[in-house]
Amino acid sequence: MQNLTVNLWMQGNAEEAGDFYAAALPEARSEVESRYPTEGLLDFQKPFAGEALTVSVWVRGTKITLINAGNEFDPNPSISIILNFRASERELLDSTWAALSDGGQVMMPLQQYPFSEHYGWVTDRFGVSWQLMESAQEIQPGAQVLPSLMFCGQAQNRAAEALEFYSDVFGAKVHMQVPYGQANEVVHAESIMFSQFSLGEDVLSAMDSGVSQPFTFTPGVSLQWDCEGQAEIDRLWDALSAVPEAEACGWLSDKFGVSWQIVPANMDELMKRPHAFQHMLGMKKLVIDEF
Incomplete structure (x- = not known):
C-alpha cells in the first residue's frame, strides 16, 4: 500500500500537466481528484473557484499528485522522480525521454554511465525533474517510480544525517548507501553519492549533490504521508516540523528544508464534510475532529 505520495506544485496549469504526463509517461493516466469550492475562499484563491485543486497522475500504479495553485513556488531538481526501466524496455525509455525533454532542459544527457547503460536526467516543461534509468538488475517492487532527494544548497552534505533521522521518525530501512569516497570542493569523502531506502512499502533515493547548486528544497515538491x-x-x-512559519493546512518543513504534508489517510472523505475546506484553512496541524 502506497503511504508516501510526491506532490508537485503547479502554477494554475495542473490539468494541462496531468494530460501531458498521461501521454508522456509509461502506463500513465490522470484525473481531477478534487476542485476548489466556489465560495469561502481566501482572496488569493478566488481566481481558482471551481477549478481543479488536485490532479492525480498514476504511473505504473504509483500515484503522483499535482496541486493547482499560484506562482508562490515551483518544482526544482532538489527532489526528482526516478523512473526505472528494464533493459528490454529501452525503446519505451527513449520515447519517454523524448516526450519529457520536449520543451524541457537536459541536466545529464541520455547515454551510458558507469552506473547505468542508459541514463539521463531532464527537467520537463513544467519544471519537474525526472531521472530515467535502465537497470541491469531486477527492479524491486515499489522501485519503478521513486522520489529522489538531492541534498544541496543549505542542506548540502546532510543526506546521511537525513537517513538516520528518517529511520528514527518513520522506521526507514536503508538498502544501499554509497559514499563518494573522495572529497572535492563540495562534498566530503563520506558524503552520499547514492542511497536507496524505504519507508514502509515506499522506496526513495537520497544523495548529496556532487557540485554546488543554486537551489534547495522548497514546497515546490512536497512529500505527503497518509x-x-x-x-x-x-x-x-x-x-518533523522545524519551521513554525511554514506550518499551514497540514504542511510543514523539516530541519533539512524538505516539505511534508502530514494528512489523515481518509482525507478525501473528510473533505466531503460541510465547510471542510474552510475548516482546513484555519488549521496548521490537521485535527480530524475539526473538519
Whole structure:
C-alpha cells in the first residue's frame, strides 16, 4: 500500500500537466481528484473557484499528485522522480525521454554511465525533474517510480544525517548507501553519492549533490504521508516540523528544508464534510475532529 505520495506544485496549469504526463509517461493516466469550492475562499484563491485543486497522475500504479495553485513556488531538481526501466524496455525509455525533454532542459544527457547503460536526467516543461534509468538488475517492487532527494544548497552534505533521522521518525530501512569516497570542493569523502531506502512499502533515493547548486528544497515538491488516525499525525508533526512559519493546512518543513504534508489517510472523505475546506484553512496541524 502506497503511504508516501510526491506532490508537485503547479502554477494554475495542473490539468494541462496531468494530460501531458498521461501521454508522456509509461502506463500513465490522470484525473481531477478534487476542485476548489466556489465560495469561502481566501482572496488569493478566488481566481481558482471551481477549478481543479488536485490532479492525480498514476504511473505504473504509483500515484503522483499535482496541486493547482499560484506562482508562490515551483518544482526544482532538489527532489526528482526516478523512473526505472528494464533493459528490454529501452525503446519505451527513449520515447519517454523524448516526450519529457520536449520543451524541457537536459541536466545529464541520455547515454551510458558507469552506473547505468542508459541514463539521463531532464527537467520537463513544467519544471519537474525526472531521472530515467535502465537497470541491469531486477527492479524491486515499489522501485519503478521513486522520489529522489538531492541534498544541496543549505542542506548540502546532510543526506546521511537525513537517513538516520528518517529511520528514527518513520522506521526507514536503508538498502544501499554509497559514499563518494573522495572529497572535492563540495562534498566530503563520506558524503552520499547514492542511497536507496524505504519507508514502509515506499522506496526513495537520497544523495548529496556532487557540485554546488543554486537551489534547495522548497514546497515546490512536497512529500505527503497518509496517517492512520490523529495519534500518528501528532507524533509525526512533533517529530518533523522545524519551521513554525511554514506550518499551514497540514504542511510543514523539516530541519533539512524538505516539505511534508502530514494528512489523515481518509482525507478525501473528510473533505466531503460541510465547510471542510474552510475548516482546513484555519488549521496548521490537521485535527480530524475539526473538519
